[in-house]
Amino acid sequence: QVRLVQSGSELKKPGASVKVSCKASGYTFTNYAINWVRQAPGQGLEWVGWMNTVADNSAYGQGFTGRFVFSLDTSVSTAYLQISGLKAEDTAVYYCARENPGDYIDHWGQGTLVTVSS
Amino acid sequence: QSVLTQPPSASGTPGQRVTISCSGSSSNIGSNYVYWYQQLPGTAPKLLIHSNNQRPSGVPDRFSGSKSGTSASLAISGLRSEDEADYYCAAWDDSLSGRVFGGGTKLTVL
Numbered sequence: 001q002v003r004l005v006q007s008g009s010e011l012k013k014p015g016a017s018v019k020v021s022c023k024a025s026g027y028t029f030t031n032y033a034i035n036w037v038r039q040a041p042g043q044g045l046e047w048v049g050w051m052n053t054v055a056d057n058s059a060y061g062q063g064f065t066g067r068f069v070f071s072l073d074t075s076v077s078t079a080y081l082q083i084s085g086l087k088a089e090d091t092a093v094y095y096c097a098r099e100n101p102g103d104y105i106d107h108w109g110q111g112t113l114v115t116v117s118s
Numbered sequence: 119q120s121v122l123t124q125p126p127s128a129s130g131t132p133g134q135r136v137t138i139s140c141s142g143s144s145s146n147i148g149s150n151y152v153y154w155y156q157q158l159p160g161t162a163p164k165l166l167i168h169s170n171n172q173r174p175s176g177v178p179d180r181f182s183g184s185k186s187g188t189s190a191s192l193a194i195s196g197l198r199s200e201d202e203a204d205y206y207c208a209a210w211d212d213s214l215s216g217r218v219f220g221g222g223t224k225l226t227v228l
Contacts, residue, residue, distance in 0.1 A: 047217040108162040
């Protein structure tokens with residue numbers, strides 16, 4: 001079955017960086033794009049962006065350009081989200097999610113809580 | 119402020135039928151498919167409806183989706199206690215060139 005397993009919770013200080021991993025299994029990793037979605041505490045879902053797992057192209061949602069960077073290691077079927085210059089308002093659960101060829105998200109990782117606090 | 123507008127809350131009693139609305143614009147719902155996700159407390163979202171009204175395998179037929187113009191709706195019939203969750207609509211937005219979500223609707227089963 002399709003599984004997306006994310007790395008564990010992180011506690012970081014403002015200004016630091018964090019790298020969240022998302023390991024896929026149960027399907028051919030390079031056949032599906034990966035999306036990242038953010039959910040701040042008690043809030044709704046926000047689209048961080050999307051990365052093609054074959055070609056080297058990606059797109060970032062509004063407000064997620066510059067400090068947010070996607071990367072891949074296809075040899076281990078893993079996607080990464082790196083956030084630099086962390087701010088308190090980046091505190092949230094970050095989800096990776098598989099994008100179906102029909103251009104919609106069909107499977108989600110369990111989420112990674114990133115807490116930014118001094 | 120979410121691009122897609124949902125009521126913050128909805129409620130019903132067991133066995134009832136409830137609907138959750140999602141309002142957008144010509145650049146998102148008006149020209150693209152709508153998707154619905156269910157998020158049970160403390161868990162990741164789960165795909166409930168894709169392509170306006172299609173249920174993935176394993177989703178009960180108590181859940182149905184519809185779309186008209188720039189609005190969409192999720193209907194849940196035969197309401198059960200385990201349906202208590204947050205529900206989100208989503209669509210692609212051509213103007214923003216990105217995926218957009220509704221603010222979510224918290225469904226309470228009384």
